[in-house]
Amino acid sequence: KQIVFYQDDATVLTKCADQRYSTEILSVDPLIIHIDNFVNEQEIDYLMHVGEPLFRASQLFDDTQVRSVDTPYRSSSTAFMPYNDPVCHCVGQRALKFLGFIEHGEYETLQLVRYYPGQEYNLHSDWLHRPKLSRSPRDEGKEYNRLGSFFTYLGGNATGGETYFPFVNGATLNADGRKYAIPASGQGLVVKPTKGSALFWMNLHASNGTGDERTLHAGLPVHSGVKYGMNVWTKHYKSSPIIGPYESREDQPDDLNQEILSERGVLSDLAKSLKHDSE
Numbered sequence: 421k422q423i424v425f426y427q428d429d430a431t432v433l434t435k436c437a438d439q440r441y442s443t444e445i446l447s448v449d450p451l452i453i454h455i456d457n458f459v460n461e462q463e464i465d466y467l468m469h470v471g472e473p474l475f476r477a478s479q480l481f482d483d484t485q486v487r488s489v490d491t492p493y494r495s496s497s498t499a500f501m502p503y504n505d506p507v508c509h510c511v512g513q514r515a516l517k518f519l520g521f522i523e524h525g526e527y528e529t530l531q532l533v534r535y536y537p538g539q540e541y542n543l544h545s546d547w548l549h550r551p552k553l554s555r556s557p558r559d560e561g562k563e564y565n566r567l568g569s570f571f572t573y574l575g576g577n578a579t580g581g582e583t584y585f586p587f588v589n590g591a592t593l594n595a596d597g598r599k600y601a602i603p604a605s606g607q608g609l610v611v612k613p614t615k616g617s618a619l620f621w622m623n624l625h626a627s628n629g630t631g632d633e634r635t636l637h638a639g640l641p642v643h644s645g646v647k648y649g650m651n652v653w654t655k656h657y658k659s660s661p662i663i664g665p666y667e668s669r670e671d672q673p674d675d676l677n678q679e680i681l682s683e684r685g686v687l688s689d690l691a692k693s694l695k696h697d698s699e
């Protein structure tokens with residue numbers, strides 16, 4: 421087993437630890453996978469220590485990518501992690517490797533999120549209405565969208581604070597209620613914040629790069645305690661194949677969204693109020 425070494429200033433990395441995680445598929449379409457033990461205790465302690473002084477009010481993008489703080493909609497705090505941090509690097513590489521045959525060139529700067537009692541992140545999708553220009557040194561100027569989300573639960577003893585997907589069906593009534601369950605309404609999926617695990621899903625249609633409306637989700641209000649999470653978003657570069665045969669539709673996302681909306685009907689109101697995380 422390999423070991424991570426880092427200095428106090430967190431600039432030196434020798435090796436990434438080989439993390440043993442286990443997976444369960446929660447939904448095939450859209451693809452959603454629960455990953456147990458995605459990050460270990462040592463990494464969590466380290467990430468929280470580095471992130472703690474960096475928390476600021478969380479922001480949102482609107483559809484034209486203007487940033488704002490919208491407290492009722494997203495009341496949590498966000499910490500942008502240092503781009504070259506060695507532990508972030510190892511977690512980011514782990515996420516890319518997880519993707520296997522799916523496009524896995526780069527990931528966004530990792531973001532820690534923190535929710536105190538009463539705080540939440542209302543329904544939104546992680547994908548962006550238009551590909552955006554990267555400002556990261558490794559791929560500056562390339563246009564990308566958010567392909568994979570790995571929402572990682574870093575702990576904190578919260579009650580409440582589940583991640584809720586109203587349009588994902590498939591969990592059975594005897595689902596493991598400790599990790600995930602069907603909401604009381606009988607519709608959708610809720611995933612509980614279990615420390616160290618991550619929830620992976622695909623934000624974009626693999627065949628053409630447009631956003632998958634069914635990935636709409638929320639971080640439900642925390643009732644007591646505090647919830648810590650981390651966003652790891654992998655990138656899809658505009659027009660490059662996500663997997664297999666590929667016909668890019670990123671320049672006409674509205675046609676496709678239209679088809680999906682009419683297919684699904686119920687989505688139209690929610691889609692109008694879609695919000696996105698800021699980088």
Ligand SMILES: O=C(O)CCC(=O)C(=O)O
Pocket residue numbers: 533541546571581582583584637638639640649651697
């Ligand atoms: O807090 C959660 O459970 C989900 C957070 C989320 O969706 C996000 O930060 O984009």
Ligand SMILES: [Fe+2]
Pocket residue numbers: 544545546637697
């Ligand atoms: Fe999200």
